[in-house]
Amino acid sequence: MSSKIDIVLVGGGGHCKVVISILNKIGKYNIVGISDTKEKLGQKILGIPIKYTDDQLEELFEKGIKHALVTLGSVGNPEHRIRLFNMLKRIGFELPVVISPDSVVDDTVDIGDGSVIMPGVIINADTKIGKNCIINTRASIDHDCVIEDHVHIAPGVTLSGSVIIEEGSHIGTGASIIQSVKIGKFSIIGAGSVVIKDIKDNIKVFGNPAEIRGKEK
Incomplete structure (x- = not known):
């Protein structure tokens, strides 16, 4: 059985790609998938599938995925990153450094x-x-x-x-x-x-x- 910590990434794109690269180097986490809009379902980022939408995150938490990270980038306006961060905290996810x-x-x-x-x-x-x-x-x-x-x-x-x-x-x-x-x-x-x-x-x-x-x- 893997000792890695399961984590879901919230937000696809270029920033997500770099975070995946870092997590792979750290070797501590097992990325279970990426959450994004319905239009992006089925796409992959560095081999990791976008297979969830934000309305599934609470269900994932209840199934035992306790770690998440906002991987949506930000260019000038942090509104969406703040919204996602607050949503994940409300659900109860732990957001690692x-x-x-x-x-x-x-x-x-x-x-x-x-x-x-x-x-x-x-x-x-x-x-x-x-x-x-x-x-x-x-x-x-x-x-x-x-x-x-x-x-x-x-x-x-x-x-x-x-x-x-x-x-x-x-x-x-x-x-x-x-x-x-x-x-x-x-x-x-x-x-x-x-x-x-x-x-x-x-x-x-x-x-x-x-x-x-x-x-x-």
Whole structure:
């Protein structure tokens, strides 16, 4: 009998593909399948079938599948990831922290439920990562940063020490944020931006240096 832990992945697509790759390397979990929309049933991602819809997840839990992970990606709007995370928690699933073996995460880093640390990531001492976060490929997060729940740190982002990213914000690919800057809730930092001052809630910024370009709804 396998000693691996059964887990269902919720949300197909490119992000799901990378998570499957990480889970395969970790070797701790048996992926029982992927849940997505009815239109995607029967498709496979890296050989794993999409064979459930979200309305079957409670039944899966009752049958003994106790672990799940949100594997829907997020580009700027975390609404659907938040909804799925809350649904899985309500059902009673345990959402594990998934850390790529190809990342470097200091032992003092605290990471919340359901967050995924992708290959090539570096996270330094006394940083806190919230729940349901994506810390994407080759992101670099220095000491004493605080990343709140449902944040997506995109590939190649650099955060200097003591940066705060509040709930639901998206830090675009290759952006850099200097030390001690605070990014408000549900804001978007455009790809390649250099942020040198605090950003309020629900704001879009981009450029070098980053300037306000609009507000989120």
